[in-house]
Amino acid sequence: MGLSDLSELDIINGVSTTFYMIFSIILGLRISYKYLEFRRKELITVGITMVFGSSAYWSSCIAFLTILLFNYEPGLSFHLYFHMLVPIGFIFWLYSFSVLVYPKLLKKIVSIFSAISILYVIFLYIFIVNDPDSLGRRTGKFTNETFLYINVYLSFSGGLTLITMLIFIRTIFLSDSPKTKLRGKFLLISLVFITVAAIIGTFLPDIAFIIILIRTLLIIGSITGSFGWIMPDKISNWLIKGEIEG
Numbered sequence: 001m002g003l004s005d006l007s008e009l010d011i012i013n014g015v016s017t018t019f020y021m022i023f024s025i026i027l028g029l030r031i032s033y034k035y036l037e038f039r040r041k042e043l044i045t046v047g048i049t050m051v052f053g054s055s056a057y058w059s060s061c062i063a064f065l066t067i068l069l070f071n072y073e074p075g076l077s078f079h080l081y082f083h084m085l086v087p088i089g090f091i092f093w094l095y096s097f098s099v100l101v102y103p104k105l106l107k108k109i110v111s112i113f114s115a116i117s118i119l120y121v122i123f124l125y126i127f128i129v130n131d132p133d134s135l136g137r138r139t140g141k142f143t144n145e146t147f148l149y150i151n152v153y154l155s156f157s158g159g160l161t162l163i164t165m166l167i168f169i170r171t172i173f174l175s176d177s178p179k180t181k182l183r184g185k186f187l188l189i190s191l192v193f194i195t196v197a198a199i200i201g202t203f204l205p206d207i208a209f210i211i212i213l214i215r216t217l218l219i220i221g222s223i224t225g226s227f228g229w230i231m232p233d234k235i236s237n238w239l240i241k242g243e244i245e246g
Contacts, residue, residue, distance in 0.1 A: 006067065010141055012208045014064030016215040021061045023219055024054035027226050034230045045096040046229055050222065052089030056154075058082050063142030077132045079144045084124055087117035090157040097164045101171055113160075120153050143206070158198065165191050178240045183228045190225030193217045 006014070032047025034040075059074070059082040066072045094113050098106040127135050127149065136146040146154070165187070172184030197217035204210050227235070 006141065009206070009208055009211075010064075013140070013206070013211050014060070014068075014142060016211055017057050018061045018064060020215045020218055021054050021057050024222055025051050027222050028053075031226060031229055038230075042096045042099050043229060045092045045099075049089045049093040049096060050225070052085055052092070055082055055085035055089065058085070059144075060142045067141060073141055076136060076138055076144060077128050079142075080124070080128045080132055080135050080146075080150075083146070083150050084121050086154065086157065087121060090161065091117055093161055094164065097168055101164075101168055117153075117157075124149070139206075162191070162195065179231075179236050182236055182239060183231060186224045186231065187228035190221045190223075190228060193221030193224065197221065 028047045028050030030047070031050060032044045034047075035043045059079040063074045063078065066074060091110065091114050095106070095110050098109045102109065124135070134147065135150055136144050139145050169184050169188050169191070172180055172187070175181055175184075194217070197214045200210060200217070201214050
């Protein structure tokens with residue numbers, strides 16, 4: 001099995017997924033690295049959140065590369081193991097959110113949802129070892145569909161992330177600082193792009209146009225989101241000046 005055995009849809013899916021994964025990891029690491037410049041600890045955890053936020057795509061990317069390079073197609077369990085990484089991004093985001101919005105509740109929020117996530121990972125591992133078919137099924141050479149157990153946690157963590165992001169953005173808009181409000185606008189735009197991508201991916205079929213559209217929306221969402229955290233002063237000053245003059 002190699003490139004000749006992959007369909008056009010497989011190649012589009014594999015290339016776009018690989019590009020998005022690499023892009024997200026680099027962007028997340030860049031945000032974390034900015035801690036050295038701004039000395040804001042939340043940049044480290046937000047960067048880690050962005051890195052692991054793409055972890056659900058890692059298995060497809062790696063499987064695509066193993067098929068191309070080694071003619072090896074990983075099985076279902078390989079893909080399922082990567083879902084054990086999703087809670088890492090979720091918990092790091094809740095830590096960041098708590099530090100920024102509810103610092104007095106930091107320990108309580110992180111402890112409660114860490115406990116839930118640890119239990120999820122433990123039982124996920126047990127299911128993968130004993131009955132992986134109960135968790136999902138293969139839909140392509142390097143893609144899969146997940147079932148109830150994983151989907152419930154993804155919906156739970158995704159929904160809570162959406163709610164907490166909206167709360168955080170609301171607190172930003174309450175600021176009197178134009179730069180801070182501008183950050184909030186970029187974070188809101190990012191949230192819209194990522195949410196739309198998630199909705200499209202849930203309800204529309206995997207065809208070439210839809211796959212490219214989803215990856216494009218995710219990349220745009222990642223870029224605008226990074227501006228919400230580490231926007232260069234030149235860009236923020238230019239945009240604020242444009243708003244004032246407009």
